[in-house]
Amino acid sequence: MKTSGQRDLLIDQNIRDAFIDEIDKIKDELGIFSEKTDIYLMSAIFGFINKVHSASKKKVSIRQIHELNEDQELIIYTLGYAEKKSVDLLKPDPESGKELFKLIEEYANSGAPLLHEMVMHRSDNSKNFEEIVWDKIKEIHEIKKT
Amino acid sequence: MKTRIKRLEIKNYRQYEHLELNFDDDKNLYAFMARNHVGKTNIINAISWCLYGDEPFKDKNENDKLLSAHLANNRDTKYSKIKVTIEAEIDDHRILYKRSLIETDDANLDQNKFEVFLFDNGDWKESEEPNPNYFVEKFLPKSLRYFFMFPGEDLKNLFTDGYEINLKKNVHIVSNVTLIEETIKHLDQILTETEKEETRLHPELGDVVGQLTSIKTQLKQDNDSLIKNKEVLIERESKIKEMRSQQDAINIHKELISRMRETEARLISEEDHLRIYEINYKSLLGKLAPFVFLYKELGDFSMNLYSLEDTGDLPPKVTSEFIEDLIVKKNKGKCICGNIINEASVKSLELLLKDINSSAENMYLYDSNIHLARISREIISSYGLIKELKTHIIDTKAKIDNQSKLKKELSMKISHEGEVVGTLEDTIRRYDEEVDKIKKTIWQNEQDILSATSIKKELEDKLKESEMSKKLLVFHSTKRELLEEIIKKYQELLGESVKKTRSIMSNTIRVYFKELFWDTVEFTNIFLNENYEIILEKNIGGNIVVQPLTQLSGGEKICLGYSLMKGLAELSGFSEVPVFIDGPISDIDEGVKETFLEKLPTFMMKKQLFIFFKADTSIERYISSNLNIIQAFRLEKRENGLTTVREWN
Numbered sequence: 001m002k003t004s005g006q007r008d009l010l011i012d013q014n015i016r017d018a019f020i021d022e023i024d025k026i027k028d029e030l031g032i033f034s035e036k037t038d039i040y041l042m043s044a045i046f047g048f049i050n051k052v053h054s055a056s057k058k059k060v061s062i063r064q065i066h067e068l069n070e071d072q073e074l075i076i077y078t079l080g081y082a083e084k085k086s087v088d089l090l091k092p093d094p095e096s097g098k099e100l101f102k103l104i105e106e107y108a109n110s111g112a113p114l115l116h117e118m119v120m121h122r123s124d125n126s127k128n129f130e131e132i133v134w135d136k137i138k139e140i141h142e143i144k145k146t
Numbered sequence: 147m148k149t150r151i152k153r154l155e156i157k158n159y160r161q162y163e164h165l166e167l168n169f170d171d172d173k174n175l176y177a178f179m180a181r182n183h184v185g186k187t188n189i190i191n192a193i194s195w196c197l198y199g200d201e202p203f204k205d206k207n208e209n210d211k212l213l214s215a216h217l218a219n220n221r222d223t224k225y226s227k228i229k230v231t232i233e234a235e236i237d238d239h240r241i242l243y244k245r246s247l248i249e250t251d252d253a254n255l256d257q258n259k260f261e262v263f264l265f266d267n268g269d270w271k272e273s274e275e276p277n278p279n280y281f282v283e284k285f286l287p288k289s290l291r292y293f294f295m296f297p298g299e300d301l302k303n304l305f306t307d308g309y310e311i312n313l314k315k316n317v318h319i320v321s322n323v324t325l326i327e328e329t330i331k332h333l334d335q336i337l338t339e340t341e342k343e344e345t346r347l348h349p350e351l352g353d354v355v356g357q358l359t360s361i362k363t364q365l366k367q368d369n370d371s372l373i374k375n376k377e378v379l380i381e382r383e384s385k386i387k388e389m390r391s392q393q394d395a396i397n398i399h400k401e402l403i404s405r406m407r408e409t410e411a412r413l414i415s416e417e418d419h420l421r422i423y424e425i426n427y428k429s430l431l432g433k434l435a436p437f438v439f440l441y442k443e444l445g446d447f448s449m450n451l452y453s454l455e456d457t458g459d460l461p462p463k464v465t466s467e468f469i470e471d472l473i474v475k476k477n478k479g480k481c482i483c484g485n486i487i488n489e490a491s492v493k494s495l496e497l498l499l500k501d502i503n504s505s506a507e508n509m510y511l512y513d514s515n516i517h518l519a520r521i522s523r524e525i526i527s528s529y530g531l532i533k534e535l536k537t538h539i540i541d542t543k544a545k546i547d548n549q550s551k552l553k554k555e556l557s558m559k560i561s562h563e564g565e566v567v568g569t570l571e572d573t574i575r576r577y578d579e580e581v582d583k584i585k586k587t588i589w590q591n592e593q594d595i596l597s598a599t600s601i602k603k604e605l606e607d608k609l610k611e612s613e614m615s616k617k618l619l620v621f622h623s624t625k626r627e628l629l630e631e632i633i634k635k636y637q638e639l640l641g642e643s644v645k646k647t648r649s650i651m652s653n654t655i656r657v658y659f660k661e662l663f664w665d666t667v668e669f670t671n672i673f674l675n676e677n678y679e680i681i682l683e684k685n686i687g688g689n690i691v692v693q694p695l696t697q698l699s700g701g702e703k704i705c706l707g708y709s710l711m712k713g714l715a716e717l718s719g720f721s722e723v724p725v726f727i728d729g730p731i732s733d734i735d736e737g738v739k740e741t742f743l744e745k746l747p748t749f750m751m752k753k754q755l756f757i758f759f760k761a762d763t764s765i766e767r768y769i770s771s772n773l774n775i776i777q778a779f780r781l782e783k784r785e786n787g788l789t790t791v792r793e794w795n
Contacts, residue, residue: 031428082443
């Protein structure tokens with residue numbers, strides 16, 4: 001990834017331990033998340049959707065940034081764009097980079113519990129994560145058809 | 147039984163054309179006198195012929211034809227009826243015996259008729275007795291006639307060697323001793339047969355009972371055995387049936403297991419499919435999830451990047467695809483900018499590409515734009531795939547559900563393990579063998595029972611017969627005892643009868659021999675010994691000597707013979723039946739003759755005596771002087787050969 005400023009994707013240690021790692025333990029079972037980074041980024045998305053930032057008390061690394069794939073990079077870019085409504089945050093300078101990843105981090109901190117809740121504690125009456133995703137895809141398809 | 151002949155009528159019989167004689171009731175002695183060959187004997191023959199149908203004293207020279215030659219030669223009389231009629235009285239009953247004969251040239255065509263008439267209510271009526279001989283037997287049985295009709299001359303021949311045997315036989319006949327002897331003989335025969343039966347029946351009974359008991363025991367055993375075997379058979383067959391039904395069930399279960407395994411295999415397969423579908427599904431969803439949640443944001447980002455592109459803030463990226471395009475177009479010779487495309491152009495463009503990419507600041511955005519587009523396309527295009535995957539997942543899950551349910555059902559249906567089936571099959575095989583053996587045993591039982599039943603029936607029949615035999619044995623034993631007693635009585639009777647008979651005969655002979663001839667000085671006793679020999683004892687010089695009969699004179703023998711006949715007549719019980727003597731005193735000396743004639747009236751007391759004398763002066767004299775007690779007839783032969791009979795007055 002061209003943006004830099006830091007080496008790793010970071011998250012609060014407690015958040016990681018309590019939520020990310022818990023989800024990571026069952027990721028094979030869930031089949032949705034290939035790796036911890038995906039869990040992290042989905043957490044960031046959930047944090048973004050809920051518009052909640054949560055700063056880390058103790059940061060730990062999830063992944064080195066240069067190891068991110070195109071889809072992961074795109075998610076970060078999209079979140080960065082969506083936050084500022086401009087590509088300025090996406091500039092490949094260290095400052096922008098730091099800010100972008102801080103944003104992601106804080107979103108992830110707040111979003112991880114939500115994701116955890118959805119994934120781990122879903123009730124029988126509510127839809128599971130896959131169903132929610134599928135419903136959204138259907139919605140997109142319908143919108144696109146019209 | 148008092149028997150008298152009252153009338154004799156002879157017609158066309160031998161030398162008698164027609165003779166009718168009425169015999170005086172107040173006389174018992176009837177004398178017929180004639181020379182030889184006049185026909186004296188034929189009167190006796192005629193009487194015999196009438197009663198018995200034969201002529202016992204027929205002369206051997208005489209013709210068999212009864213019709214005399216004289217009559218036979220006469221055409222008018224050739225087929226005349228020959229008839230002899232005897233009117234008799236038996237115990238105050240008048241009976242007419244009539245025999246008639248029409249002789250033809252063929253003796254087979256002769257018509258012989260014998261009739262008996264009874265006098266009843268002043269008229270003669272033909273007897274209804276089906277057997278007229280009944281009345282003949284009443285008059286004089288044929289078997290006894292020779293004691294009542296005999297030639298006097300033959301009497302001396304009675305005492306030839308072995309006479310005692312004949313004498314005994316005759317004595318026994320007339321006195322019914324023979325009847326007793328025959329009865330005893332008959333009873334002895336019956337006794338012998340009875341004893342045989344008794345002997346036969348004795349051992350039989352014990353055998354049969356023993357055998358029957360034995361066979362009944364055998365039969366019971368066989369039946370018990372059969373019942374038991376049948377029970378075992380039923381049990382085994384039931385067991386086999388049950389096992390077979392189980393086996394069927396187990397075979398079904400084996401099939402179910404097989405089906406279950408197939409189901410499991412399908413299940414595994416479906417689960418594999420499901421896993422793959424789910425992996426793909428989840429993977430796809432997982433991949434798209436962030437973008438789906440950020441779809442709007444992605445859209446905005448993309449729009450913004452397009453705007454930058456429009457404003458030129460986002461330079462185009464010379465990509466390898468762009469280069470490849472150019473290389474392809476090389477063949478057509480020109481670039482879009484108008485320059486010729488060659489190898490050098492391509493190489494220089496590649497170098498340029500490296501540089502641009504390494505220095506462009508916003509190339510990541512370009513990449514992002516491209517990526518965004520791709521992601522958007524992917525989200526859209528994935529719908530079909532994801533939907534398909536979802537459908538597959540649903541279908542596969544449904545299949546898995548079905549297969550699982552089926553598996554569960556199958557599992558529940560399976561009750562026993564395979565080893566049980568194997569054990570069951572072994573057991574069934576063993577039971578089958580056992581059943582075969584039992585069936586064979588049962589067959590044998592049944593055969594044994596059939597055989598024993600048959601033997602039992604035979605023995606039961608035998609026992610029934612044996613029961614009968616028992617009864618028969620008792621019967622025969624009783625019969626034997628009875629017979630023995632009866633035979634004993636009869637033997638006693640026989641002994642007494644013989645003794646009595648012999649005694650009577652002895653007395654009679656003695657009495658009449660004494661009367662007729664006896665020289666009291668000379669003969670002291672005469673009797674029949676046990677062997678029926680006539681023992682004549684003489685007193686010679688004070689010694690009693692037995693006179694052999696062979697040493698008797700002819701006259702003595704005749705007298706002895708008359709005495710014998712008298713005795714026999716008395717014994718017969720027909721003592722009052724008329725007697726016919728032909729030539730009674732021929733060949734005896736005068737002294738004896740005189741004594742005989744003197745004794746004649748009393749000789750055959752209470753009965754008629756018909757005597758046929760050969761013409762003799764002394765006899766003629768005798769008759770003439772005794773016509774008051776004798777009814778006499780003279781027989782004379784005529785020139786035509788026929789004989790006339792005139793009463794001697």
